[in-house]
Amino acid sequence: MGFYDEEYAGIQKKRKSGRASVFLSALIGAVIGGMLVLMLLPSLVRSGYVPEAKQAQPKNVTSVPVSTSGGQTTSNVTKAVNKTENTVVGVINMQQHQSFAGMSTQMEEQGNGSGVIFRKTNGKAYIVTNNHVIEGASEVQVSLATNKKPLTAKIIGADPITDLAVLEIDGGQVKEVAEFGDSSKLQVGESAIAIGNPLGMEFSRTVTGGIISSTDRTMPVDLDKDGQTDYEMNVIQTDAAINPGNSGGPLLNAEGQVIGINSLKIAQTGVEGLGFAIPINEVSRIIDDLIRYHSVQRPYIGIGPVDLQRISPDEWKNTLGLPEKVQSGVVVRNVENVSPAQKAGLQMYDVIVKLDNQEIENSAQLRKYLFEKRAGDNIEISYYRDGKLKIAKITLGKQEAQ
Known part of the structure; x- marks a missing residue:
């Protein structure tokens, strides 16, 4: 059983009451004193009695370089975009379709993508885009950043293997062309900027940003859809958002130079940030052939x-x-x-294992190695025949345009 001492409880109440009075008096005095100091502080600082406090500087903070122009703050990304965005175009794939009754045909938009103007000469402007953007088109139209009415484009050449195509338009309304960079100097982690027309012209010249995730990926290409890889494409991987309609548009570096042509992305549930672009150094070689010969000049061995x-x-x-x-x-x-x-002595059932001492595991690797050469180049082929390793030297021929 417990008990309760009333006299002791009364003493304790008196002590608590006294302590509370003292604490309250001290608190009121401190508040009044603080207010007086705050009121007199500016005068004391001006008189020199109190030194002026210096603003503390944060440590280990990395500043982002910005420049001010005309009252606006412009980042490096904005400068890069301003340098190139007017060279980005919309590419519209127009195809003929029969009317419902089948009595007439009319031109309808089948799909669209992006492109970038890279050259202007002799009154003509040239645009690089993806082959799959213009594939099957009865007519290709190009929408410029500076002109609302689309222009009719001429297909100069297209290459399904590398998924590249070159278009030609009247250059009268073209004021700017894009500058190509050097994709061989790319480093993982540096800035990457994609410009294009995701989901159609309604979102034309949309800008997304990220980094270079990898400078050297290999993507399999099945041209005839038979389940066998026909070619291995070298691509740049980026986490900059690339959506349907971005195809054919430029991937830029921080200087606004084109370092790749956006081509594809991995679109699977739960997968984000896996976009790919064709390196501009490879693009340059292909588009030069397309302009000069209207096809890519590739070597072949005839097997x-x-x-x-x-x-x-x-x-x-x-x-x-x-x-x-x-x-x-x-x-x-x-x-x-x-x-x-045949001239080099190859026969049916020979098994090629090396080209110029580089191991070849499949036909996609064989084509990839050959397509980096030119007709007239000499290469060495290592192959097995009846269990014996043999070596033959071969002069590459010129592949006929498909």
Whole structure:
């Protein structure tokens, strides 16, 4: 059982009451004193009795370089965009469609993308875009940043393998052309800026930003949709947002130079920030050929290639006579008459494993290596025939335009 001492409780109440009175008096005095100091502080500072406090500087803070022009703050990104945005165009794919009754045909917009003006000469302006943007078009129209009415464009050349195309328009209304950078000097982590027309001309010249995620990715290309990789494309990876309609538009560096042509992205549920652009150094070589020859001048050796991995392993030894250590390569399915391969002595069922001492694992790698060469170049081919390694020298021929 507990108990309660009333006399003791009364003493405690008196003590608490006294302490509270003292505390309240001290608090009121402190507040009044503080207010007096604040009121007199400016006079004391001007009189020199109190030194003026210096503003503290934060440590370990990195400033972003900005410049002021005409009362506006302009970042490096804004400068880069201002340098190039007027060279970005909309590319509209127009195709003929029959009317509902089938009595007439009319031109309708089938799709659209982006492009960038890279050259102006002899009254003509040239635009680079993606092949898949203009593929199947009956007519291609180009929408300039400085003109609301689209211009009709001429397709100078297109290349499905690298997904590039060059268009020509009247240059009378073109005032600016884009500057190409050097994609071989790119570094992971540096700024990347994409400009294009995502989801159509309603959002024309939309700007998105990010970084270079990788400077050297390889993407498989299946041209004939047979499930076999026909070519391996070198691309730049970026996390700058690239959406449908951005295709063919420029990827810029911080100086506003074009370092790539936006081409594709990985669009899967839960995947973000995986966009890809064709490096501008490779683009330059392709578009020069398209303007000069209307097609890409590629070499060829004149064989029908098949990946070794697509052939039953039982045939590796029984039909091809390969040693067990050979697990990849390109099988010669056929040799064209009067071709460089025939002149070099290649035969059906030979298995190519190296070009110029570089290992070749499949036909996509073989094409990629060859397409970096020119007709007339000499290369060395290492191949197996009946279990024996052989070497042949071959002079590359010129591939006929498709």
